[in-house]
Amino acid sequence: MILNKNLLKENELKKILTDINSGNKMWQQEDQTHLIQSMMLHIGSLDSELRDDLIYGSFYELIREKNFLEHSLLTELFEECLNNLLCKGITESESDLVFTRTFTSLLIALILFRENEDDFLSEHKINDCKDQLLAYLSAETDVRGYVPVKGWAHSVAHMADAMNELVKNPKLNKTSYIEIVSALWNTVLQENYAFIHNEDERILVPIFTMLEHGLEEQEITKLLQELPATLNVRKEQLDVQHHRILLFNCKTFVKSFYIKTNRKPKFAALHKSIEACLNEL
Secondary structure: OOOOOOOOOHHHHHHHHHHHHHOOOOHHHOOHHHHHHHHHHOOOOOOHHHHHHHHHHHHHHHHHHOOOOOHHHHHHHHHHHHHHHOOOOOOOOOOOOHHHHHHHHHHHHHHHHHHHHHOOOOHHHHHHHHHHHHHHHHHOOOOOOEEOOOEEOOHHHHHHHHHHHHHOOOOOOOOHHHHHHHHHHHHHOOOOOOOOOOHHHHHHHHHHHHHHOOOOHHHHHHHHHHHHHHHHHHHHHOOHHHHHHHHHHHHHHHHHHHHHHOOOHHHHHHHHHHHHHHHHO
């Protein structure tokens, strides 16, 4: 997607989207290409109302609710997200570009939702998406949840949302499930930031989706069995504070897993493995 040089400024975009949102203007009255390009330009705006409510909210309505955007345009947006926005500023430490990356993740999730409904992306594009999401997940170090004044960054939760739509796609080879679940699991092993904004529950959503679509429970059981030993090794490598953060994140995740599988006969064996793991932590 080649962006027009004369795109809307944040205040101009905010006014138009507010007017559309309130019913004072119709989407069809606007130069839609110009408007969408402006939304992409400001997808990571530090104005949380513009970013969360207006830009993401508009994309949600246009793509998920109304199915208003052409498949060719969605494909362009998809490629722009993966190739130019998803890893923007990834090497910078806690910079504001995290908002561009994380709201790009949410837009990818919306496009994948529409793809799962309408079937317009090639198998190659789906598998390329998998590779790029995994590369991003491995490289992302800014895992802050809510950032004062600036609002939600929430990179882990947003990426879990994108992964959940990806693993529902029939074009994705199910052999990729092991790679994906391992990447999500490694995200939990975070020693620098305590996950206090429901990241654990969001990570579990794509894991359960994969279990429903063919991921073998033994793959999860193996990870559960390895976790206590992994934490013991990390304890020797970390100071007390960082070890406590790591332990908190792992315990919170395993406890949530325990609750989600409780009294569900189909997950009875898995539930026992979770319980055994929890008893060792």
